[in-house]
Amino acid sequence: MSTTMPDLASAAHRRHSGLLRRRRNIDHVVTALCAVATFIVLAALVSILFTLVSNGIRGLTFSTLTRVTTPPGNGGGLLNPIIGSIIQTAMATLIGTPVGLLAGIYLAEYGAGSQIANAVRFVSDMLLSAPSILVGLFVYLILVAPFGHFSGIAGVAALAILVIPIVVRTTEDMLRLVPLSMREAAAALGAPRWKVIMLVSVRAAKRGLMTGVLLAIARIAGETAPLLFTSLGNLNWSVSLGQPMASLPVTIYQYAGSAYDDWVQLAWTSALLITAGVLLINIVARVGLRGEDR
């Protein structure tokens, strides 16, 4: 009698500890698999960065940055794609940002409960993740086909369309974070609504809005697909917005698959420049946003 009780208890204990051990083992296996998954993803990032640096750094010389593209074998550089990328990205940002900002203000400050605002919000979210090649097709049909030639201005238009939804989204999110009491305080002093929005809400959310613009710049700087049908790329020196205009991503696309070693080298250098720029802007934007949280 006195022996069965401990036996039963220890049997139950053994059974339980067996179950516990199994659960612990499963937990260890899953934990290890998750660590492996994270490692794989990080390895992909490291592999991409390593490939870019090891292949691109050789071409990163003074002459690459100061000469224009030439036929293969003539020691050409990347000056026209670099300048073309800067011009198109800057102009697209200048055009897209105010539109996106105002649309975001409309959604956050005026659009509460309105059907149109809901539609704008939905459509803007769609545009945010719509395939960018479709934006290129659209601009081709309205700005390239009617004029009969590719142009820098068409490239700017395509990139500006891509800027808008990013700025709309961050503007609305950031303005919603501004406490209502700040708006009320300003309104109570007799400020008209537009002044409350521009001088109180927008100023309070300034850092977040800058982050949105930076992320938009980083996004469009690397876009290739929409530029293929709009600004196309230009192997000669040209800063005219009426002519086809070179850009770094399109240069990568045209040069990477070519049979000439020096062109492939220029493609790697372009890739290194673009990625370094995009990642730098992203890091700056994220650091800025983190400052906002504090």
Add this chain to the structure above:
Amino acid sequence: MGAEVSLRTTGGPEHHAPVRRSWADPAFAGLARACGIAVLILISGIIAVMLFGGRQAFSTFGLGFLTSSVWNPVLHHYGALAPMFGTIVTSFIGLVIAVPLAFGVAFCLTEMAPGWLSGPLGTAVELLAAVPSIIFGMWGFFVIVPIMAQHIQPALIHSLGRVPFLHPFFSGAPFGTGLLTGGLILAVMVTPFIAAVMRDVFNSMPPVLKESAYGLGSTRWDVMRRVVLPWSRTAVIGGIMLGLGRALGETMAITFVIGNTNRISASLFSPGNTIASLIALEFPESEAGSLKLSSLLALGFVLMVISFITLACSRALLRRGRLVR
């Protein structure tokens, strides 16, 4: 009324304020609203222009456009089936690989990694999402394709190429390019997006639910499987759909590694095509007003519809998840 009161109490130039307010406020509101509506018009315009440009293809081929796999510029016969097949297969392969990876990353970031590590780790994953897609294309073309051709595809052909039922999928010459490689590149590209959504969803869960499960002696995996996943299922599926939307529309990375052939084959190694990469490749070679151009625009419209449905589902699921919270 208010203006009169303020006039009487303070006097002086204040009476200008109501006059200025009367036009500045509606003007600003109107401007903001106009910009909002411009966004609406913009996307309607994109859809309309694509449909209008593709009308010639739709009227010539009718529904046969969607069911024909012929793409023959010489005979002027164009069908969308082959690129649609390629788009769906590569996206599917991409998701099959990306979802477990993304879950692993999100689990790592939210449950396993200590605070000082999960911040930088999250930033690194987000940076992967920020890399331009053409860079993935170049990396795939120069790094992944040779690895696939020399190691992975021969190994798969040897191990699975003779297994009944499986061998059609793993036969053919190991060129390195093809549907499997395309799917692999897509997986690397969409994993950060899915992982970011999953991490946010897991993080937004009330800690008390997890703590009570831990208090009962659950392991981390028990908590994840029995508490976190059921609670966040809808939003997680929404995140996966978001990744699918990305994969469907991806252009440059796929164009580098897919092989660009318009045919449908069971083999995962055979070169294929996607809607986006077909448009990118053939568009510059199509004359204005030609049937080919119209067919490409019709393909663009099909892609728009597919990604529109996917993204709408994703939004709906993510929003429902938010409401539950």
